[in-house]
Structure formats: structure tokens, C-alpha cells
């Protein structure tokens with residue numbers, strides 16, 4: 001194998017793996033999407049403000065103080 005081309009091959013494999021992971025997570029999100037149409041509930045860890053955001057966002061910014069918060073898991 002040609003040594004100078006190895007890093008390019010590794011990068012290509014890495015990008016391919018990222019694409020596969022992205023496709024699978026997207027499929028899983030679509031699969032669970034209709035089952036949980038309700039918005040995610042967030043509780044600000046800084047000011048305690050409780051609010052909702054779209055179900056497909058992992059972190060949401062508090063509208064009161066601007067802090068990024070994780071969704072509450074029931």
C-alpha cells in the first residue's frame with residue numbers, strides 16, 4: 001500500500017463511519033418521532049425556568065437567562 005495515501009484513507013473511513021452513524025440516528029429519530037410528538041421539557045439549571053422546545057433538539061437555550069440546558073428525562 002502506498003504510505004503517503006494512508007492518512008487520506010483513514011479520513012475517508014472516518015467520514016464514512018460518521019455518515020453511517022448520522023443515517024442510523026436520523027432513522028431512529030424518525031422511527032420514534034411519531035410516537036413522541038410532544039415537545040421536550042427543559043428546566044434551566046441557572047434560574048430554574050421551566051420551558052419546552054422541539055423534540056429533536058438535544059440542548060435548548062433558556063429564554064430567561066440564555067443558559068444552555070439538557071432536557072428533563074422522565
Ligand SMILES: [Zn+2]
Nearest residue numbers: 044047062065
Ligand atoms: Zn435560565
